[in-house]
Amino acid sequence: MAELITLTIDGQECRGTKGMTILQVAKENGLDIPTLCNHPWLTTHGGCRMCVVEVEGQRRLVTACAAPAEDGQIVVAHNDRLETLRQMTLELLFAERNHICPFCAMTGVCELQDRAYEHHITHTRYDYIFPVLTPDTTNPYFVQDHNRCILCGRCVRSCYEIAGVGTLGFGHRGSQEVVIADLGVPLGESSCIKCGTCVDVCPTGALFDKRAPYFSRARGLERKPSICPDDDLGCAMNVVLKSGLVARIEGWTEAPVNGPLLSYRSRYEILNEPHPRVLKPRVRKDGELVEVDWAEALDATAELLAKTQSGADGHVVGLCSTRLPYETLASYHRLLAEQCGCVDVDTFRGAQRATRRQADDLYGTHKECDFEAIQQADMVLLVGFDPCTTHPVLGAWLAKKVHHDGVPIVSISPRTTKTAELSILSLKPRRGSELAVLYGLLGQLIEQRNLGHLVDRLTAEKWRSHPPGRVSYEAGVEEQAVVRAAALYAAAKNPVILYGPDLTETGNPTLIGRLWEMAQLLGHVGASKEVMVRGFTTGANSAAAEQIGFRGADMEGAAVVYLLSGDDPVDLTPQLRQDLRDAGAVILQSAHDGPLVQYADVVLPSLKWSERGGTWINVMGVGQTFEACTKAPAGIKPDEWVLTEIGERLSAVKEAAHE
Amino acid sequence: MAERKVLLERYDVPNIWELDVYRRHGGYATLDGLFAKSPTDWVEEVKASGLCGRGGAGFPTGVKWSFLAKGTGKPTYLVVNADESEPGTCHDRRLLERLPHQLIEGIINTCYAIDAHEAYVYIRGEYLEPYQRLVQAIREAEAAGLLGKTVAGQDFPLRIVVHRGAGAYICGEETALLSSQEGDKGQPRQKPPFPAVAGLYAAPTIVNNVQTISTIPHIVRHGAAWFAGINLAPESKSPGPRILSVSGHVQRPGIYEVETGTPFEELLYGLCGGIRGGHDLKSVIPGGSSMPMLPKDVILQTDTSFESIRKAGSQPGSGAVIVMDETTDIPTVVWRISRFYAHESCGKCTPCREGNPWSVKLLRRFVDGTARAEDLRILVEVAEAMEKNSFCPLGIAAAWATQGALKHFRHEFEARISHASAIAAGD
Numbered sequence A: 001m002a003e004l005i006t007l008t009i010d011g012q013e014c015r016g017t018k019g020m021t022i023l024q025v026a027k028e029n030g031l032d033i034p035t036l037c038n039h040p041w042l043t044t045h046g047g048c049r050m051c052v053v054e055v056e057g058q059r060r061l062v063t064a065c066a067a068p069a070e071d072g073q074i075v076v077a078h079n080d081r082l083e084t085l086r087q088m089t090l091e092l093l094f095a096e097r098n099h100i101c102p103f104c105a106m107t108g109v110c111e112l113q114d115r116a117y118e119h120h121i122t123h124t125r126y127d128y129i130f131p132v133l134t135p136d137t138t139n140p141y142f143v144q145d146h147n148r149c150i151l152c153g154r155c156v157r158s159c160y161e162i163a164g165v166g167t168l169g170f171g172h173r174g175s176q177e178v179v180i181a182d183l184g185v186p187l188g189e190s191s192c193i194k195c196g197t198c199v200d201v202c203p204t205g206a207l208f209d210k211r212a213p214y215f216s217r218a219r220g221l222e223r224k225p226s227i228c229p230d231d232d233l234g235c236a237m238n239v240v241l242k243s244g245l246v247a248r249i250e251g252w253t254e255a256p257v258n259g260p261l262l263s264y265r266s267r268y269e270i271l272n273e274p275h276p277r278v279l280k281p282r283v284r285k286d287g288e289l290v291e292v293d294w295a296e297a298l299d300a301t302a303e304l305l306a307k308t309q310s311g312a313d314g315h316v317v318g319l320c321s322t323r324l325p326y327e328t329l330a331s332y333h334r335l336l337a338e339q340c341g342c343v344d345v346d347t348f349r350g351a352q353r354a355t356r357r358q359a360d361d362l363y364g365t366h367k368e369c370d371f372e373a374i375q376q377a378d379m380v381l382l383v384g385f386d387p388c389t390t391h392p393v394l395g396a397w398l399a400k401k402v403h404h405d406g407v408p409i410v411s412i413s414p415r416t417t418k419t420a421e422l423s424i425l426s427l428k429p430r431r432g433s434e435l436a437v438l439y440g441l442l443g444q445l446i447e448q449r450n451l452g453h454l455v456d457r458l459t460a461e462k463w464r465s466h467p468p469g470r471v472s473y474e475a476g477v478e479e480q481a482v483v484r485a486a487a488l489y490a491a492a493k494n495p496v497i498l499y500g501p502d503l504t505e506t507g508n509p510t511l512i513g514r515l516w517e518m519a520q521l522l523g524h525v526g527a528s529k530e531v532m533v534r535g536f537t538t539g540a541n542s543a544a545a546e547q548i549g550f551r552g553a554d555m556e557g558a559a560v561v562y563l564l565s566g567d568d569p570v571d572l573t574p575q576l577r578q579d580l581r582d583a584g585a586v587i588l589q590s591a592h593d594g595p596l597v598q599y600a601d602v603v604l605p606s607l608k609w610s611e612r613g614g615t616w617i618n619v620m621g622v623g624q625t626f627e628a629c630t631k632a633p634a635g636i637k638p639d640e641w642v643l644t645e646i647g648e649r650l651s652a653v654k655e656a657a658h659e
Numbered sequence B: 001m002a003e004r005k006v007l008l009e010r011y012d013v014p015n016i017w018e019l020d021v022y023r024r025h026g027g028y029a030t031l032d033g034l035f036a037k038s039p040t041d042w043v044e045e046v047k048a049s050g051l052c053g054r055g056g057a058g059f060p061t062g063v064k065w066s067f068l069a070k071g072t073g074k075p076t077y078l079v080v081n082a083d084e085s086e087p088g089t090c091h092d093r094r095l096l097e098r099l100p101h102q103l104i105e106g107i108i109n110t111c112y113a114i115d116a117h118e119a120y121v122y123i124r125g126e127y128l129e130p131y132q133r134l135v136q137a138i139r140e141a142e143a144a145g146l147l148g149k150t151v152a153g154q155d156f157p158l159r160i161v162v163h164r165g166a167g168a169y170i171c172g173e174e175t176a177l178l179s180s181q182e183g184d185k186g187q188p189r190q191k192p193p194f195p196a197v198a199g200l201y202a203a204p205t206i207v208n209n210v211q212t213i214s215t216i217p218h219i220v221r222h223g224a225a226w227f228a229g230i231n232l233a234p235e236s237k238s239p240g241p242r243i244l245s246v247s248g249h250v251q252r253p254g255i256y257e258v259e260t261g262t263p264f265e266e267l268l269y270g271l272c273g274g275i276r277g278g279h280d281l282k283s284v285i286p287g288g289s290s291m292p293m294l295p296k297d298v299i300l301q302t303d304t305s306f307e308s309i310r311k312a313g314s315q316p317g318s319g320a321v322i323v324m325d326e327t328t329d330i331p332t333v334v335w336r337i338s339r340f341y342a343h344e345s346c347g348k349c350t351p352c353r354e355g356n357p358w359s360v361k362l363l364r365r366f367v368d369g370t371a372r373a374e375d376l377r378i379l380v381e382v383a384e385a386m387e388k389n390s391f392c393p394l395g396i397a398a399a400w401a402t403q404g405a406l407k408h409f410r411h412e413f414e415a416r417i418s419h420a421s422a423i424a425a426g427d
């Protein structure tokens, strides 16, 4: 229980707890102390000097953002002397670079401008310096305009403290100081992961989005939380709306998984629509897709599905997107599995889940580790997983582990991964030789920690037959790398093993079994007894699909394929192309007029991410429910309505057949 | 009146920077008695000596040592501040160049007292020869078993790492120094936590100046009472010999080691041979460019004790005594000093980052005689903002230059307000 303290600020009695700063106590008690460089997400900087206050008994002024609040303290936060100093600080800032507000993207929502109004700054008594500073436009998503920068360092701190990369820093000194990327390279060529956190925290017009610079930060914006549909972490974000349009995406402090950190995909890419919307239903007539009304399209769909129901014309295959909410996935599954009696219902990339399911069948069900364990880990082994690419927020957490705590990461993947840059060691086995590497690691682990007595005969044979030399020969990795990777893993107290799509898409459950075995072995000698392994998939609602019962689909000889892709940018593999060409008929429910449309016989419009509401279950099994943020364009019906309509029509056809 | 040579006693011995020469002249004798007493005894001894830091702030050294956080589970570090960049200061350079072993002896003494096994010397980047001498001396000491896994055969490991700065004045400020040493940009850090609690690599750290550490062997050897007795000013609590770098308009500028309480009059007119070319004294900055200047009549009533200098309205600072005779133009001096601070400001806080360039431009108008009447008012206000509101002492010091000059030589500034502007302002 924190110790309660009472202090006086501007004559008002204020309560707080020990450990709070004077600024925090003032805020909690409804008192305003002006700030610029302070930000609730970040550590204190103390540089802008706006929040200086007088504390009785202290010779010098102190900054309220940094000074610890003490019981019985008497603080003066507002008087003429302090006001004069704050005015002088603002005057200096305004003369420093270029603050001609009418030409600025942030005018109206700028903290510097707000402070200037509050402190009655109408002009500066000193000539503007107007240094020549060229804006950096090399980042694809935002602009850095040094002319508006007040060197508050919020961006620098956020880049290290939240994004974990530490791309931004200060270059040069004194009035020549500028925010730089890496060692002074353009942002677009730097180590920046384009998370945009710096843009969120910048108080001025020095960092602003390219997409909609003028209306995206205006006053009177509405904010609605939503979920990123790209991966299974369950990252939530704030969708900022102006007149019902998405102005920008912002970090949302209350997001349970990711806090204010977002990836470039959930913040920026999600707003780029590569293809036009499907606005009206279409049906293929004489080889051409022609626009029809909803009734006709739904009838055509029901007819196709009903035909195959009799079983005479082959089977129906359903494939849908894991971006969809639980409710839609469930309705889709019900329609196909129950009403059409179809056994081949799955999601795109269903192999990722199938491999794990098979591992459960082979080796018994294992409860894998949670985010907490990943945060606590003192060593991370990545297998077939490139979080910096597929799960960027997890990638940023790992970057923080490396940069803040020096935690070693070892990466094993047949691809060249982005995460390898963070790794102390990365092994790149030939595709298909991953298992040899895992046996090699297992063997080294057993030898280095003397665990031979703990493994069964079969495993023992396997590892004995995989000494580093053989692994090196089979997999094309260095012998020493295998030894070192095992040593790093074996020496850790709380290691975690994370695997991803590159492992599960091999379809080989033995790989997962070996990882579980490695974790359990170390559990016998001091590490946690829990299985410190976790698999990740792409697609926000993979876990929901698994719960609902999507269990794999055989495309071979399909009479009808019903694709519910929504706004999923489906990876059109050569195999999928062939399967769609071979299918008797293809029904496509899609938000976009993308490459899938060419294969479709019926096209039904669908919703995109911001138009959907419902529940998403993340990789840890935690559900989050969000409402739709935007309205679908006129004429586009919700996916669930479409599924219900099809269901009713099917029942009608059935009844008609009975009569 | 003579100098009181303690640290500089062996200064002129040929090749004194070599280990055997230094040893022949009593070097490393402290190691005989050092380990016989407990570390805390030595902290108490240094406290009792009254030694105050020579780097600038003048904080009592033993007291600082006793603030070290205990039981943190982290190692304790000693960092020797050899960044000597304060304009006018050049004696640390001499101590490093000529008497590197005296510093190493002091480091060994200090590390034993504060239980540190790793010491860092952060040396000004431009000091190439002193750096080479110091590294050479460390190698010699290591080879002789004075550093390394054991020190003089005792179960006390000690390693000294020398780190070269890259030419920023602010890196002499202890927290900026630590950031720079860690590989970050040299910018001051928020205090608290003080370095003694969370300093280098967030571990308890003592930062002391080269001269401070070079003084320690003499206290270890002769005792606190001896040291406390080196004091001519009865009311002074900052005893001991102190090295001053005297520069400017005296006949014999140079470095002088004097007893605390030596009157400035004796220093300037006795040891330094008086003002050059028969000129009259105008003003003296007694502690490096960071401290306010004092006019002739004040400085001649002042002695070198910390207390006397503070009473006169300045600070002992780095011990750089900058002497200006009657030919000196004060606005030009202040303009020149301000340019230094504008150049060296680290950029972290608004008043110093922007206040300094403002001051420089305003002062230039006084140098040129084109100042407007309101420029004096703005100059005073900017200095006030910098003095009251800077993050670290650099911004404050920059303001002191202006404020000290305006306090004693305001008329010289007023005389530079352009006639036209004065008429326009109705003055």
Ligand SMILES: Cc1cc2nc3c(=O)[nH]c(=O)nc-3n(C[C@H](O)[C@H](O)[C@H](O)COP(=O)(O)O)c2cc1C
Residues within 6 Å of the ligand: B052, B053, B054, B055, B056, B057, B058, B059, B061, B081, B082, B083, B084, B085, B086, B169, B170, B171, B172, B173, B174, B175, B207, B208, B209, B210, B212, B213, B392, B393, B394
């Ligand atoms: C701007 C600035 C520059 C400084 N430069 C030096 C320096 O070059 N050498 C030094 O010893 N102390 C310097 N100091 C003082 C140090 O911060 C610190 O107080 C000192 O090293 C402590 O050592 P001492 O207690 O032995 O004096 C500087 C302080 C400031 C604010």
Ligand code: SF4
Residues within 6 Å of the ligand: A098, A099, A100, A101, A102, A104, A105, A106, A107, A108, A110, A111, A112, A113, A148, A204, A205, A206
């Ligand atoms: S950053 Fe703020 S103060 Fe500067 S020009 Fe833009 S709106 Fe105005």
Ligand code: SF4
Residues within 6 Å of the ligand: A155, A158, A159, A160, A163, A165, A166, A167, A168, A191, A192, A193, A194, A195, A196, A197, A198, A199
């Ligand atoms: S976008 Fe993210 S990674 Fe890039 S500079 Fe900003 S905070 Fe750093």
Ligand code: SF4
Residues within 6 Å of the ligand: A148, A149, A150, A151, A152, A153, A154, A155, A156, A179, A201, A202, A203, A204, A206, A207
């Ligand atoms: S870019 Fe923005 S956040 Fe970064 S220092 Fe400048 S004003 Fe502050």
Ligand code: SF4
Residues within 6 Å of the ligand: B170, B188, B344, B345, B346, B347, B348, B349, B350, B352, B353, B390, B391, B392, B393, B394, B395, B396
């Ligand atoms: S006072 Fe100057 S040197 Fe010190 S922190 Fe501020 S800008 Fe940096």
